Amino acid sequence: MQQLQEINYQDARVLTTKQLSAAFDTTDKTVTRNFQRNNERYEIGKHYFALTGEDLKQFKATRQDDATLKFVSTLYLWTEHGAWLHAKSLNNDRAWEAYRMLIDNYYSIAKRHSVLRGPDNMGHALSEQVIYQIESRLDALEEQIKQVTLPAREQKRLRNAVGERVYQLTRKEPGARPALFRALHRSIRERYDVESYRDVKRHQLLDALNFVANWGGEAIETRSKANSG
Known part of the structure; x- marks a missing residue:
C-alpha cells in the first residue's frame, strides 16, 4: 500500500474516495456504487462526511495541489467506520488485508498522537480512544449478527x-x-x-x-x- 497523505477533518482521520479505492485496489466507481447500494447503513458524521458549498471550498483551499479535487461538487471523506463498511461490501481477502493495514498504519496513528499530546489531555484522550474502540467492536458485532442465517x-x-x-x-x-x-x-x-x-x-x-x-x-x-x- 502506498504512503497515504494524511487528512484530518473534525478531529477525525479520514480518506477521500480516491484514497480509499486505491487502498482497496478497486475503482472510485465501485466504492461509490457500494455506498449507493447500502447508504441506509452509513451515518453521516460517523461513517463519512459529505462536503459541499463553503465547507468544500475551505477544504480545497487547504489542498490546492490536489488536481483531483478541482471539479468535485461533493466530496466524501471516509472514517474508520466507513472504511469497515466498504471492506465488508467488497468482502475479499485483499480488501480485509488493506483494511487491517489502514487501521494499523493510518487511522490508529491519529489516535496514538492524541494520547501523546500531554498529561493534561491524556486522560480525556484515553477515554475517547476506549469509547471509540468499543463502538467499533459493537458495530462489527452488530454487522456480524445481521449476517447470521436461520438455525x-x-x-x-x-x-x-x-x-x-x-x-x-x-x-x-x-x-x-x-x-x-x-x-x-x-x-x-x-x-x-x-x-x-x-x-x-x-x-x-x-x-x-x-x-x-x-x-x-x-x-x-x-x-x-x-x-x-
Whole structure:
C-alpha cells in the first residue's frame, strides 16, 4: 500500500474516495456504487462526511495541489467506520488485508498522537480512544449478527409456515399446491435475495413469517399456469 497523505477533518482521520479505492485496489466507481447500494447503513458524521458549498471550498483551499479535487461538487471523506463498511461490501481477502493495514498504519496513528499530546489531555484522550474502540467492536458485532442465517429450528418454522399458507390457499384447488409451493419459495428468494429459504437472515425471520402469512398466491399462481397449459 502506498504512503497515504494524511487528512484530518473534525478531529477525525479520514480518506477521500480516491484514497480509499486505491487502498482497496478497486475503482472510485465501485466504492461509490457500494455506498449507493447500502447508504441506509452509513451515518453521516460517523461513517463519512459529505462536503459541499463553503465547507468544500475551505477544504480545497487547504489542498490546492490536489488536481483531483478541482471539479468535485461533493466530496466524501471516509472514517474508520466507513472504511469497515466498504471492506465488508467488497468482502475479499485483499480488501480485509488493506483494511487491517489502514487501521494499523493510518487511522490508529491519529489516535496514538492524541494520547501523546500531554498529561493534561491524556486522560480525556484515553477515554475517547476506549469509547471509540468499543463502538467499533459493537458495530462489527452488530454487522456480524445481521449476517447470521436461520438455525435448523427456525428453518423448520419458516418451512412449516410456507406449508400452512399453501394449504390455506388451495383448500379448493389441491392440484395447484405444487405450483404454489414453487411460487412462494421463489418469492422468498427474491424478497431476501437468497438462493434458498435456509439463507434468510435470522433477524429477518419475523418479517419472513409475516410475508408468508400474507402472501396472496398470486391469483393461485395464475390459476396454476392456466391449468397447466
